[in-house]
Amino acid sequence: GENVEQHPSTLSVQEGDSAVIKCTYSDSASNYFPWYKQELGKGPQLIIDIRSNVGEKKDQRIAVTLNKTAKHFSLHITETQPEDSAVYFCAASKRPSFGNEKLTFGTGTRLTIIP
Amino acid sequence: NAGVTQTPKFQVLKTGQSMTLQCAQDMNHNSMYWYRQDPGMGLRLIYYSASEGTTDKGEVPNGYNVSRLNKREFSLRLESAAPSQTSVYFCASSEDLGLAAYEQYFGPGTRLTVT
Numbered sequence: 001g002e003n004v005e006q007h008p009s010t011l012s013v014q015e016g017d018s019a020v021i022k023c024t025y026s027d028s029a030s031n032y033f034p035w036y037k038q039e040l041g042k043g044p045q046l047i048i049d050i051r052s053n054v055g056e057k058k059d060q061r062i063a064v065t066l067n068k069t070a071k072h073f074s075l076h077i078t079e080t081q082p083e084d085s086a087v088y089f090c091a092a093s094k095r096p097s098f099g100n101e102k103l104t105f106g107t108g109t110r111l112t113i114i115p
Numbered sequence: 116n117a118g119v120t121q122t123p124k125f126q127v128l129k130t131g132q133s134m135t136l137q138c139a140q141d142m143n144h145n146s147m148y149w150y151r152q153d154p155g156m157g158l159r160l161i162y163y164s165a166s167e168g169t170t171d172k173g174e175v176p177n178g179y180n181v182s183r184l185n186k187r188e189f190s191l192r193l194e195s196a197a198p199s200q201t202s203v204y205f206c207a208s209s210e211d212l213g214l215a216a217y218e219q220y221f222g223p224g225t226r227l228t229v230t
Contacts, residue, residue: 009155034218043119043205043221044158089157102173103219107157
């Protein structure tokens, strides 16, 4: 099955600086890569996703890049703000799937923004 | 819309006791999932249900049973709780829209402690 590794496990950055979280996956057939943000005491929430037919996707201060050859993808947050402090999870899956969608999650990165 | 709701929010059990975690969604989604979240291990899939009337094992099904009661509700049962089942449990739901869009919506979680 798929295996997703995520680094670093913790990350502290000064407010206004950029943060980068990296993930690698093992199954070359995986083609869908979402990122979820989990705030304290809440369930994870999708913030951005990318499919294997594109190399980069951007949404305001958040961007995700994908390198299919190396089987790794990264989350980039620019101009970080205190509300970016949370745990971030990467995930991978094969799509379309017939009947259900199973995501394999990374182990999470706790991001702390230092004011 | 309430989205995905879970009950209870917190629970303490003694070893050997049983309990059922309840989950309901009001988004008319076909697929529902149960995950557990442990420190340093990310989110691991316990069971999932692709549609009403079907359930399948995920990565860590041992010690759990599930019931897809109807399209809205998906319950997780611990028949004989063990300390290793101390965790935070999340329910999620999704609607596969093919290549166009996909997102798993998570509930707020149930924090379970088994002593």
